[in-house]
Amino acid sequence: MELAKVNIEELEALLRQAGELFQDREAAGCVKIKGEADYVTEVDYRVQQFIRRRLEADYPQVQFLSEEKTNQEIDKSGLVWILDPVDGTTNLIHDCHASCISLALMERSEVVLGFVYNPYSEELFMAQKGRGCRLNGKSTAVSRAARMEDSLIAIGTSPYYKETADKNFDIFKRLFMDCQDIRRSGSAAMDLAYVACGRLDGYFERNLKIWDVAAGMLLVREAGGSVLAFNGAQAGNDMVSDIAAGNSVIAGLLTEEYL
Template sequence: MSVDTQKIIEIVKQVKPLFLDREGSSQIKVKGVADFVTQIDFKVQAQVKTALYELYPEIQFMGEEKDNSDIDFDGDVWILDPVDGTTNLIHDFRNSTLSLALARKGVLTLGIIYHPYSDEIFVAERGKGALLNGSPISVSKRQNFSECLISIGTSPYYRELAKENFRIFEKVFTDCADIRRLGSAALELAYVAAGRIDAYFERSLKPWDYAAGMLLVEEAGGKVTDYKGKPVDITGNSDIVAGNRAIGEILVEKYL
């Protein structure tokens, strides 16, 4: 069974007013260290889940704000992060996104990342390339690490990793053009796919953080691996390294 990508894009874009609701984003629940959820997270997830089930009731739904213990990756699975960058949302630091992927028997077939503040929508279908607002995008072609803009992820839920993370960040910063931290793994992966960032890496991301962005990077000509350069298993948490092939390999071999 095929899905109508254009209809999925329409569902995704309907969440924009929710992201702009400052009252909803101020209703906060603490889930853990630096781990927050707002009423916007719940509302976006409920709206998208309902719309997807109306179109495709047979496809399973994995969402950040639900129990996913019953998910079977041998079947078809939607993978949704309703608000990737909730801390950004709380602070009105406008780098929050919606990330939606479709996996079929463990293989990513569709990835959509929507940045409601800029109205940019990144879309990838397996074998069909990656698009930004309908126009083709590709990863950067830079080969010289000293010329590269590298995005880092601080793994804020895992403060025990801070010492090692920042040791790596210092080494990378010393050797590259500069570093960035956007606070949304999905957005950072989308920017890698669009060639705005040459590479991005972060420890211990969850499938809804990286699934859509992983397909985007791959369809834009890049590569996504774990910190050892191995393929990523989308069914669970993973360290993520994404970039054009040359710069991703340099990160794995020299810094991680």
């Protein structure tokens, strides 16, 4: 299937429709515990079911990988939809209005299309490989910050891996002393989208799953930014990743001096 055969407008409409499910506070209160600080709600399941049903009907040849399903059968060398139905589930449970839907299309292990939709602000970020990043139809770019002291940096605490807390918070403290300020949203996809439109100058976190970041990484790169592994290499589309994102200067400073 060629990317040209994907109907972008229909996918954007699908995500906006799915986002209406976030408003169901009763469903958001139906919580199951998957692991330490790791939760799933009825909203997660309903959003996944709503999107999956449409994608499988419209694109039956494309595989489907999602946070709330088993994915052992996925062949990443083929075509794969990658969905996080609610990125920021803990925020949803607490009605913090900092959750989003992340959807990406991977072709031969490379992400070629990505969407991040915030149903609370009705902001829809979209990027196609080689065609730039857009927010509600308008082009975006990463910030031009060139010094850490001028930069607003988002952090992720890796809440499912609290054994990394000492290492993480040592980095946070050093970074806080050097940068303008730090932020913690609780949604990796949203943080990457905010890097892609210049609201944040950088972002980093450990132990991120592919559904957390597949779309957001493409947004950043298509907005002119960099997404690096902690060792400074270009981040790949691994099932679990440690990443730093920003413009090339800030992403480089994060990996070289802090990570």
